[in-house]
Amino acid sequence: MWINTKADLLAAGTAQISGASWHQFVSQSIAGPGAGGDGAVFLNYHGHRVKLSLSKTGSVLLSHRGGGVVSFTLHNEQHIAKLEPASLHCPEQAYITISGSCIFSCKYCNVPSLAGRRKSNDEIVHMIQKQQEYGSVRAISLTSGIMHSVEEEEENTVSVVTRLRDEFPELPIGVSIYPTEKSAMRLYEAGACEVKFNLEAATADILAKFCPESNRDVLLFALAASVPLFGKGHVFSNVILGLGESDQEMEACIYELCDLGVIPIIRPLSPHAELEAEGYHRPDSKRLLAMHEIMTKALGSAELDPSLCKTMCPRCGGCDLVVGRDS
Numbered sequence: 368m369w370i371n372t373k374a375d376l377l378a379a380g381t382a383q384i385s386g387a388s389w390h391q392f393v394s395q396s397i398a399g400p401g402a403g404g405d406g407a408v409f410l411n412y413h414g415h416r417v418k419l420s421l422s423k424t425g426s427v428l429l430s431h432r433g434g435g436v437v438s439f440t441l442h443n444e445q446h447i448a449k450l451e452p453a454s455l456h457c458p459e460q461a462y463i464t465i466s467g468s469c470i471f472s473c474k475y476c477n478v479p480s481l482a483g484r485r486k487s488n489d490e491i492v493h494m495i496q497k498q499q500e501y502g503s504v505r506a507i508s509l510t511s512g513i514m515h516s517v518e519e520e521e522e523n524t525v526s527v528v529t530r531l532r533d534e535f536p537e538l539p540i541g542v543s544i545y546p547t548e549k550s551a552m553r554l555y556e557a558g559a560c561e562v563k564f565n566l567e568a569a570t571a572d573i574l575a576k577f578c579p580e581s582n583r584d585v586l587l588f589a590l591a592a593s594v595p596l597f598g599k600g601h602v603f604s605n606v607i608l609g610l611g612e613s614d615q616e617m618e619a620c621i622y623e624l625c626d627l628g629v630i631p632i633i634r635p636l637s638p639h640a641e642l643e644a645e646g647y648h649r650p651d652s653k654r655l656l657a658m659h660e661i662m663t664k665a666l667g668s669a670e671l672d673p674s675l676c677k678t679m680c681p682r683c684g685g686c687d688l689v690v691g692r693d694s
């Protein structure tokens with residue numbers, strides 16, 4: 368079954384690749400926990416998608432036969448999949464990081480150490496136009512570190528959305544930033560159709576430990592304020608699995624979000640060396656499947672359907688088990 372294969376691949380998290388030239392299929396991320404590194408590839412397996420980070424120590428061995436066709440072996444069984452091109456972070460979307468540095472110091476994220484720059488509005492428009500020349504762009508998704516202040520980043524993001532709404536009226540725009548209490552309304556008025564404000568951790572205590580500048584109450588306020596504007600099921604929140612939370616704590620968080628009309632995105636931790644040295648590791652496939660079962664029940668009872676999402680992670684589905692798409 369695909370869901371078991373994907374859970375195994377997500378638990379492994381990293382792959383090595385060899386064989387025919389594959390470089391045109393490698394995606395680089397400059398935002399979020401996977402930022403930096405050797406890049407990643409997206410496998411399409413009979414219409415299902417999974418993302419694997421490339422690493423010289425990756426446990427999944429991908430053999431590229433040419434033309435994007437790869438084979439790999441899991442539990443002594445050989446699988447064939449297709450590599451999907453993803454030049455702007457993920458397939459079929461222009462997923463762009465506006466500001467590539469951050470004043471926060473979340474322990475699971477590499478962005479503060481990257482000290483990247485901010486893209487201008489013109490540059491972002493040009494990137495999307497160029498991407499449209501090479502392949503289909505079905506959605507625009509925007510994310511950002513916090514370059515100067517939360518308020519200033521929101522203001523700049525609103526200006527980007529306003530410009531992109533004019534330039535690309537046919538494309539849905541999703542936005543993920545650290546919000547202020549006014550972000551939901553401002554992004555909605557600028558023309559975004561979906562937002563993602565990341566709770567990041569299952570409990571307030573874990574958030575305080577890993578991301579001391581973050582405030583769970585602010586995030587929950589922004590999420591609750593977003594649902595009446597964008598609609599139930601068009602507001603998302605990433606929650607990292609593997610930061611020391613119990614299954615019960617994660618389950619409570621999932622139901623808390625679903626009760627608000629927000630789709631939780633349960634993201635397996637990708638620990639960098641420092642976190643690994645502290646004993647944190649990627650959740651195993653059994654835990655991923657157990658959380659998927661909880662998600663299936665919680666989303667079902669809240670009548671939330673990720674397959675209706677137009678942008679960002681629920682539309683991509685590369686990094687997580689997605690209810691309704693992975694079975």
Ligand code: SF4
Pocket residue numbers: 418456457462679680681683684685686687
């Ligand atoms: S699931 Fe989200 S974070 Fe992962 S590759 Fe897709 S868009 Fe990026």
